[in-house]
Amino acid sequence: MARLVQCVPNFSEGRNKETIEKIVEEIRKVDEVKLLDYSMDKDHNRTVVTFVGEPEKVILAAFNACKVAADLIDMRYHSGGHPRMGATDVIPLIPISDVTMEECVEYSIQLGKRIGEELNIPVFLYERSARVKERENLADIRKGQYEGMAEKLKQKEWEPDFGPKNLNEKAGVTAVGARPPLIAFNVNLGTDNLEIAKKIATVVRARTGGFTYCKAIGLEIKERGIVQVSMNMVDYTKTSLFRVFDTIEREARRYGVNVIGSEIIGLVPMQALVDVADYYLRLENFDSSQILEKRIFE
C-alpha cells in the first residue's frame, strides 16, 4: 500500500453549513487526498472531518483548512457543549500504512510550525508529539478552554510550541499531534444492572488499574434494556481488542452475565481486526502481506 496518514481535525463550527463547506473544500481540492467523512454536531457546535492520503499532501490540506477556519470562525462568539480552545481546535495525525509514528511526529511538527508562523496562531504539540509530559493529554492543554487561554499562555509552562506567545483572539489556540488510531469499541452485557458494567469498566480501563491503552465507562442502553462497557481503544497495537474482550467476558461471568455482542463505531484499521483473527485462530507466522488486498495496493 501507499504511505498513508489519516487526519481528523476538529473545527469549532457545527451550525453554519456554508462555513464548513468552505473548510472542507480546502481538503477536497488537494489532489490525491481522500475526504472520508465530515459530521457537523449542532449541540457541540463542532465538526469532525476525516481524510487520508500521503503525509505531505495531508499536512498541506490540513494547513489550508486551518487557514480558512481562522478566517471564517471567530472564537469570541463561539459557544457549544464540547470543550474547545480554537477555530481549528485539534489536528491529530494518525499513521495508517507504511508510515511510522516517529514520521507522523515529524509531520506534526512541520504542520504546527507552519500554522504558528504563517497563521499567527499559538500551537501546542500533544500526544506522541508532546515535548513534555504535561502536554501529552489534550484535556490538560485545553483546560480553561478558549476563555481561559489568554491568561494560561502567560504562564511559562504553557508557552506554546510554535507561533505567538499571546492568544490569537479570533482563532484561539490549536493543538497538533501524532497519535495511534482510536477505535470506539463497545461490549454489550445481557443485564440491565448498570453497576456491573461500571465495575467491569473499572477492571479494564487504564485509569483504575486495567489495560494501559483502554478508556472505559459503563453505560445503560435503555431501549434494549441492557448495559454496555463503552470504550476508546487508544492504541490497539499495544492493548488489543481481543484481550479486553476476553477480560470483559471473564469478569461478566463472575456476575452470571453473558456478553451478548460488541460494536465497533466508525472506522477501524484492518490490522486491528486481523490481530483478532490471528489470536483466536492461533495463527503461526501469519504476515499481513498475505492479505490479498494489501498486496494489490502495496
Add this chain to the structure above:
Amino acid sequence: MARLVQCVPNFSEGRNKETIEKIVEEIRKVDEVKLLDYSMDKDHNRTVVTFVGEPEKVILAAFNACKVAADLIDMRYHSGGHPRMGATDVIPLIPISDVTMEECVEYSIQLGKRIGEELNIPVFLYERSARVKERENLADIRKGQYEGMAEKLKQKEWEPDFGPKNLNEKAGVTAVGARPPLIAFNVNLGTDNLEIAKKIATVVRARTGGFTYCKAIGLEIKERGIVQVSMNMVDYTKTSLFRVFDTIEREARRYGVNVIGSEIIGLVPMQALVDVADYYLRLENFDSSQILEKRIFE
C-alpha cells in the same frame, strides 16, 4: 475499492525459465494489471501465476498469456508429477472486490470463447461456470490427462464448451471457470498420533459428511513431532474458517489433544479474516465499509 478479479492460471512448464518469463511478460505488460506472484515447480513441471486487476484487463492478460503458452509449450513432450491436460491447463477467475460470482462466470465465458475460437484450443467451463454438473469438478474434466484427451473429446458428453471438437495436439485442452477464493488453512495438533488428525479430517471435510466447502486430510509434520489437519477452504463465504477451527478444537478435546496453532498458506482475502474477528468478538452490525483501508480505495 475498485472492481477486482484475481486470476491464477496454471501453465504446464516449470523448468524452462525463459518460457515462463515470456508468458509472465504478457501479464506484466497489460496496464493496471498487477502480477502478485509466480512460482515454478520443477517436479510438477508446472507454474502457477497469480495476478489481479479489473475484470476486463484480467481476461485480456489471461488470453495473451494463454496465446504465448500455446506457442511455446508443446504438450506432446511434457512430463511432470501433477495431472495436466493443456499448455495452459486451467484458468480460474476469482471475484475479490465489487464483482459478483455471476459476473465472473460471464467473464470466464468471454475468455473461454476467445481461447476456443482464436487459439483453436478445446475449452471446458468448470466450477461455477460449468453448464452441467459433470464439469464442475476440474479433476473430472482432466481425468485421463493430456494423453487421454484425443479419445475423451470424441465422447458426446465431453464435447468442449468452446473451440474445436478435436484435441489441439500441441496446446492440449484448457479449463476456464469462476470460483471463490481458495484458502489453504492448516490446524496443528499437539500430538504425533496421525490417526487423530485423520479422524478429525473426516469429521470436517465435505466428502465424509463434514462442511460442504472444506477439503481436508490428516498429515504428519515430522520435524515438529506433531500432526496437522491440512485443509482447502473452497468457499469461505459459506464454510467459514472459525467454524471449522472450533469444530476441530472440540473434536481434538475428545482425544485429550490441544490445538497448538494454525496456518494460512499463501494469500487470503481480507474478508475471510474480518469474518473471524466478527465472529469471536460477536460484533453487531459490523459493515466492512468501516474498515479504513476499504474506504480509502473504494
